[in-house]
Amino acid sequence: MNRLRFDAQKPLDFIAIGRLCIDLNANEINRPMEETVTFTKYVGGSPANITIGMSRLGMKTGFIGRVADDQMGRFIVQYLEKNHIDTSNVITDKSGSVTGLAFTEIKSPTDCSILMYRDNVADLKLEPKDVSEDYMKQAKVLLISGTALAKSPSREAVFLALDYARKHDVVVFFDLDYRPYTWNSPEETAIYYNLAAEKCDVIIGTREEFDMMEQFESHRGDDKKTAKKWFDYQAKIVVIKHGKDGSIAYTKEGEAFKGPIFPANVIKTFGAGDSYAAGFIYGLMQGWDIPKAMEYGAAAASIVISSHSSSEAMPTLEQIESYIQKCKNGEMITK
Numbered sequence: 001m002n003r004l005r006f007d008a009q010k011p012l013d014f015i016a017i018g019r020l021c022i023d024l025n026a027n028e029i030n031r032p033m034e035e036t037v038t039f040t041k042y043v044g045g046s047p048a049n050i051t052i053g054m055s056r057l058g059m060k061t062g063f064i065g066r067v068a069d070d071q072m073g074r075f076i077v078q079y080l081e082k083n084h085i086d087t088s089n090v091i092t093d094k095s096g097s098v099t100g101l102a103f104t105e106i107k108s109p110t111d112c113s114i115l116m117y118r119d120n121v122a123d124l125k126l127e128p129k130d131v132s133e134d135y136m137k138q139a140k141v142l143l144i145s146g147t148a149l150a151k152s153p154s155r156e157a158v159f160l161a162l163d164y165a166r167k168h169d170v171v172v173f174f175d176l177d178y179r180p181y182t183w184n185s186p187e188e189t190a191i192y193y194n195l196a197a198e199k200c201d202v203i204i205g206t207r208e209e210f211d212m213m214e215q216f217e218s219h220r221g222d223d224k225k226t227a228k229k230w231f232d233y234q235a236k237i238v239v240i241k242h243g244k245d246g247s248i249a250y251t252k253e254g255e256a257f258k259g260p261i262f263p264a265n266v267i268k269t270f271g272a273g274d275s276y277a278a279g280f281i282y283g284l285m286q287g288w289d290i291p292k293a294m295e296y297g298a299a300a301a302s303i304v305i306s307s308h309s310s311s312e313a314m315p316t317l318e319q320i321e322s323y324i325q326k327c328k329n330g331e332m333i334t335k
Ligand SMILES: Nc1ncnc2c1ncn2[C@@H]1O[C@H](COP(=O)(O)OP(=O)(O)OP(=O)(O)O)[C@@H](O)[C@H]1O
Pocket: 206, 241, 242, 243, 244, 245, 246, 247, 259, 260, 261, 262, 263, 264, 266, 269, 270, 271, 272, 273, 274, 276, 297, 298, 299, 301, 302, 305
């Protein structure tokens, strides 16, 4: 049962806060980074990718974040605008910060990694004063992602956004999005992740991300126990993702739903989580039941992992529906 209530009177469907970055995805795939010569530039950063996914699905979206005062920062803002994302709360940081870069290495469809350049990045310069209460109250949904909690002042900005969201009945989704290189230690990470998760309505993460959060607890590795803990706080749904083995969603009412897996001609695995989140959140916002929302999330993920990019490949509703149909008709040929 989907027990989330989205306020239909609000003009904006979805706002995300946090990272706006650049992905540089290797063009010469199936080889190590050392041998890669050319890359294609895309907008990246998990919350940016999810927002682009939501916009492709027809949602009215906006973003709260900081970009560097350089060509990359301007490229990001232009791309968001081209994708109909409101950038009125995207601020150009004038402190001399730079745009975060993610170079992706695609050694094989199952062996991918990301080399991050994240010193002095603009996204972590977001300040509490950049978060407008008036903007927040216009949204049905706020998405936070864990990386924005890694440093001050971005950390405080996210906690302020969470307070405004609570005050104005904005449904909060937390995509754990744990990137170890942004943090000082796993202990610090777990403490801030747990503090934020207490304030969220839906928590989405991989098994490994929840294990990180549970490092001070005894029930590590048990999906059901992981989910149950959060129902004593604000959460109504907890989703635990297991890569090619699918996902499982638990509800506060005690239900459990297993997400399907769709075939894919995998080029690289990153982008799976972001596209899954977009399809899933979109589905819940349509009032669909959880299994149908998970189906759309899983199909969106299969489409994105069969593509070269994360953001540019985010599918439309028509693309997701025709993908599901093809798979159900047995017309989807995987190599
Ligand atoms: N190899 C695969 N084949 C088909 N579907 C997949 C595959 N890998 C992931 N998915 C789909 O994507 C969803 C999310 O994947 P995963 O658990 O890898 O998330 P993630 O680790 O957050 O992704 P990312 O690599 O983007 O960080 C899965 O639940 C599944 O539906």
